[in-house]
Amino acid sequence: MGESVSLKDIAKACNVSVSTVSKAMNDRADVSSAxxxxxxxxxxxxNYVPNYMASALKNQYTRNIGVILAEEAxxxxxxxxxxxxLNSFKDTVEERGYVITFLNTSNSPSRFSYMKQCQYMxxxxxxxxxxxxxxxxxxxxxxxxxxxxxxxHTLKKxxxxxxxxxxxxxxxxxxxxDRGxxxxxxxxxxxxxxxxxxLSAYLDFMNEHxxxxxxxxxxxxxxxxxERANALTKAVLALPNRPTCILYPDDLAAISGLGVMQEMGVRVPEDISIAGYDGISIAGIVRPRLTTIRQDTVSIGIQAGNKLINRIEFPGIGIDGETVTVDSMVEPGESVGVVKKA
Incomplete structure (x- = not known):
């Protein structure tokens, strides 16, 4: 057969109508299983390949979802x-028949704006x-x-x-x-x-206690x-009134700070305790294993995928802003020790 096989070609080969082929390919109930x-x-x-663009024109959906990833690091x-x-999000939308494409977020002067990219794609x-x-x-x-x-990021819409x-x-x-x-x-x-x-949680907790x-x-x-995490680690360690525990913004910063402490001969958690945030893989590999907050990235991706497709397929239902909160868990690790009472 040629490169382009149409529903009409399949219908001719099966001795059925084009509409019957279309119904069969879309798993319609009015065509027998056999x-x-x-x-x-x-x-x-x-070697039939569905023409998704033609289907999109008919159904008003391209089944293509854009992704913006432009983090500062x-x-x-x-x-x-x-x-x-993203991996969890991708699995979720693909199960529902969608694909994802990344928007161009570069600083190229020839780059289209996000809106134009959305319109073009x-x-x-x-x-x-x-x-x-x-x-x-x-x-x-x-x-x-x-x-x-x-x-x-909370939005009204x-x-x-x-x-x-x-x-x-x-x-x-x-x-x-609780560890003193x-x-x-x-x-x-x-x-x-x-x-x-x-930061609000940190300050509120300190104030309440x-x-x-x-x-x-x-x-x-x-x-x-x-680099800045390393510099700040040294600054905190040099304080005359040194804290017993340092909390870092993320696991990578905490692990880097741990390296600085080890180079300085400061033992973790015997001399000082540390904790990170995110729960990335390396947090469980370093020694001592890092105490951290393990964010539930799988649930975040699933919720994002399902909520977005629901808004796509049922546009009249969700017109206001909505926040779905996903809880994380403390990964105890080994980097927060117990403070011995004097």
């Missing part, structure tokens, strides 16, 4: 936390994994009628799938507190909705910025 199997077998033998798909969410919806929400082009997309789901930043941080604080720590320093990420939730928070116990470090 006839469906015969038509599908012939289609396979003829520039690590893209090597960023394990986002990669795990005819995306049914968009997942925003990470982006600068102050960008005008992103605001243009969010103001449109295209269904959008975002990760960890769209769906936000969020880790329970405040609650998860409180769980980590409680774990550290009262002098707890926090190196947190740059200002964002994620950071604000975690009447624990002092010296200004030299709280520092800002961009997420996954190991």
């Amino acid at each position: 006839k469906k199997e015969e038509i599908r077998r012939v289609a396979r033998e003829m 520039g690590q893209g798909l090597t960023h394990e936390h986002f990669a795990k969410i 005819k995306y049914d919806g968009v997942l925003v994994v990470c982006a600068d929400f102050h960008q005008k082009e992103l605001d243009e997309l969010l103001s449109s009628n295209i269904p959008v789901v975002v990760i960890d 769209h769906v936000n799938i969020a880790s329970n930043q405040y609650g998860d941080m409180r769980r980590l604080m409680q774990f550290v507190f 720590h009262r002098k707890i320093a926090y190196i947190h990420g740059k200002n964002s909705e994620v950071t604000r939730g975690r 009447h624990l002092q928070v010296p200004k030299e116990y709280v520092y800002t470090c961009p997420y996954r910025d190991v």
